Amino acid sequence: MAFLNLKDSFDFLNKNNINTLAYTLISSKKDLKNFKEYPYVLKLSSSLLHKTEKKVVFVNLNNKKDLENSYDSLKKVIFNEKIKKYDILLQKQIPGIEIIIGIKEDKQFGKVILFGFGGIFTEVFKDSSIKILPISKKDLNFLFSETKIGSILEKGFRNKKYPIKELKEMIYNISNLAIKYNIKELDINPLIINENGLYIVDSRILL
Numbered sequence: 001m002a003f004l005n006l007k008d009s010f011d012f013l014n015k016n017n018i019n020t021l022a023y024t025l026i027s028s029k030k031d032l033k034n035f036k037e038y039p040y041v042l043k044l045s046s047s048l049l050h051k052t053e054k055k056v057v058f059v060n061l062n063n064k065k066d067l068e069n070s071y072d073s074l075k076k077v078i079f080n081e082k083i084k085k086y087d088i089l090l091q092k093q094i095p096g097i098e099i100i101i102g103i104k105e106d107k108q109f110g111k112v113i114l115f116g117f118g119g120i121f122t123e124v125f126k127d128s129s130i131k132i133l134p135i136s137k138k139d140l141n142f143l144f145s146e147t148k149i150g151s152i153l154e155k156g157f158r159n160k161k162y163p164i165k166e167l168k169e170m171i172y173n174i175s176n177l178a179i180k181y182n183i184k185e186l187d188i189n190p191l192i193i194n195e196n197g198l199y200i201v202d203s204r205i206l207l
Contacts, residue, residue: 002206003185006045007087009203016177018170020200021192023089032067032090039093041201042070044077046086054081057202059093091201096194097162099149100128101171103178103186111183113175117149118190135175140168153193160195167198183207 004012010020026032026042044056056077058070067090074088100118105111109132116128129146131139144150144164153162170191178186185206192199 002047004205004207005047005087006043006203007089008045009205010200012205013200013203016173018173018177018200019198020203021091021094023091026071026088026090029068029071032064032071035067035090037092038062040067041091041093042067042074043089043091043202044074044083044086045089046078046083048077048081048083061093094192094194094199094201096192096199097149097153097157098190098192099167100187100189101174101191102188103133103174103183105184111178113143113171113178115143115150115171116147122189133175133179135172137168137172140172143171144168162193162195163197167193170198181207 007023010023013020038061039059040061042058042061048054048056054077056074058073061067061070071088077083078086098117098119100114100116100122102114103111104114111133112130113133113135114128114130116122117125127148129143129150131143144154153167154164156162174186174188177183183205186203188200188203190201192201
């Protein structure tokens with residue numbers, strides 16, 4: 001078994017009505033010249049794991065030079081790591097709160113779903129909750145109430161209101177997807193939530 005790469009993970013989720021943040025495939029520097037709605041994120045989609053450590057995700061790209069330099073850096077990694085099959089994805093950088101949604105198989109309990117504070121500091125804050133699949137709509141409320149980030153989102157933060165109903169529906173749909181396709185492991189981190197919507201910006205899936 002092998003993890004789906006980033007692009008295939010996005011495509012799998014989109015085909016199952018779980019929308020991810022739109023992306024554009026970049027095949028050369030020439031493809032970067034028409035993008036002007038900064039900032040952007042440029043990232044590598046391949047079988048390479050530990051994307052942050054390998055420096056294949058570039059954020060806060062605020063001009064054409066940033067885009068081109070990041071593209072050159074990605075090509076160097078591709079060459080050094082001898083990656084034969086890959087895609088380079090460009091996405092808009094979205095502001096908001098970072099969430100993690102995960103699926104794993106526990107030896108004792110079977111499939112479980114995790115919800116909590118996401119991003120690169122997931123392991124630092126350790127603000128998450130786990131439920132055994134399948135889950136009910138009532139279980140979703142427990143997932144939120146057992147985490148600080150869930151409480152913040154439901155109560156709002158600095159007069160900001162978040163699409164909590166849509167987020168709970170997405171989590172519920174992901175839980176059903178895990179059962180339907182016998183997903184061994186799924187890691188959506190981060191899903192960014194702001195006042196305007198939900199945006200899955202990174203994902204990996206083990207079917």
